[in-house]
Amino acid sequence: MDERLKQQQPVVYQTLKNCLEHQRLSHALLFTGPKGTPKLETALMLAQSLFCEQASPFGCGQCPACQRVLKQEYADLVILDGTKKSIKKEEILSLQERFSKTAVEKKGQKVYILHGAENATTEALNSLLKFLEEPQSQDITAILIVESTDRLLPTIVSRCQILPFRPVERTLCEKQAIKLGCTVTDAWLISHFVKDPEAVLALSETEAYQKAYAGFELFLEHIYDLSRCMVELQTDVFGSKSDAKEVLGYFIDCLTSFFEELACGLEDAPGKIKKKAEKVKEKELNLAQIQIVLLETKDKLSRPYNLTLVSDQMMIQLMEVIG
Ligand SMILES: [Zn+2]
Known part of the structure; x- marks a missing residue:
């Protein structure tokens, strides 16, 4: 230590x-x-x-x-x-x-x-x-x-x-998490919202994060036709009874990190993420507006809102913004 x-x-x-x-x-x-x-x-x-x-x-x-x-x-x-x-x-x-x-x-x-x-x-x-x-x-x-x-x-x-205590520099945290055994993609993504290498690895192994990551992949896959993955997201990703709030939270964290980096060209992103982004870059996105929707949704998670409503609303708003 x-x-x-x-x-x-x-x-x-x-x-x-x-x-x-x-x-x-x-x-x-x-x-x-x-x-x-x-x-x-x-x-x-x-x-x-x-x-x-x-x-x-x-x-x-x-x-x-x-x-x-x-x-x-x-x-x-x-x-x-x-x-x-x-x-x-x-x-x-x-x-x-x-x-x-x-x-x-x-x-x-x-x-x-x-x-x-x-x-x-x-x-x-x-x-x-x-x-x-x-x-x-x-x-x-x-x-x-x-x-x-x-x-x-x-x-x-x-x-x-x-x-x-200063926040650990993201790239250092990413490198150390990989050394500890975290996958390159998870280390890159999670180090945007968790600032401790061991915590990055621990989170990457949780079911909640893995569900959120599956949702993140699904989202990027269907980004211009989100209605197609809406049902799947609602049932398989945000629909669980025990950890729905956590999953939705990590899902938002993953998207926020991705769009933040997309704005800077995803320079140091791992290949797997870059590959997913190829599809996304084809069209101009209103990144600022997307971040606002994500931020507002994240904020609602800390208050006693109905989760299904919150995630539905988020998806509808994102569809509107992305078009
Ligand atoms: Zn001792």
Whole structure:
């Protein structure tokens, strides 16, 4: 992990390395950066470095302590996940209660990670602020993870050492995903909307993405006669009960990436994609208008709309634009 971090996030890597080597690590850190940057992985790596007996300065990754951190089974590590549901005041209070006692493990360090801290309730953030303000014992380290600091109280932000994560450059992410075993086409396509090589590979293996990709191929195949693939798209691609929303989301991501690159001539696209594009280039397309339809549809996915209606509407709008 630390080699990967060194390559992808050199500034974060160097800062943490210096702080650990000189034992000048802040007791409250704020990791901020777009989705797909390895913020949680880095937080876990930092926790390992504080718990590992052989840290130099990063955790070895192999010893029982390091392994238990990865499995999130280390007793003095608490992770609250706000990425799926918001973090509540009670959770912060019980964390505070637990950390007021001496550490369970013999290393004596305690770490808590608030993943998606911006999704904490206002009451929770106020409790957190009090927790951060109180003179903490030297052995507690807080790591807050957010995509943006906008929704955090400025008083919380000002108490933290901020480490900004930059999005990984797309082509680097693509190359690394291929090295990990991702196909050339998937790596190229997915690296447009996922900024972490391992996450690119993981997504390429999901059923939801594979359905979306099949839909993407079908779409390009029939781009000037979309009514012909409408039924197939609705039943085989967007029609599944369990993951329809995800599939539609990835389908839109694939199309958005494709049309974005089409506008620049698909220079670095893999052969398979270029081949599909040959048909598309035959006619002038209103690319800006297509992107607007895709963007608006993507936006609707985050709200409680009827999915069938949303995908129907998208297809009809696209047919109108493409003509
Ligand atoms: Zn270790």
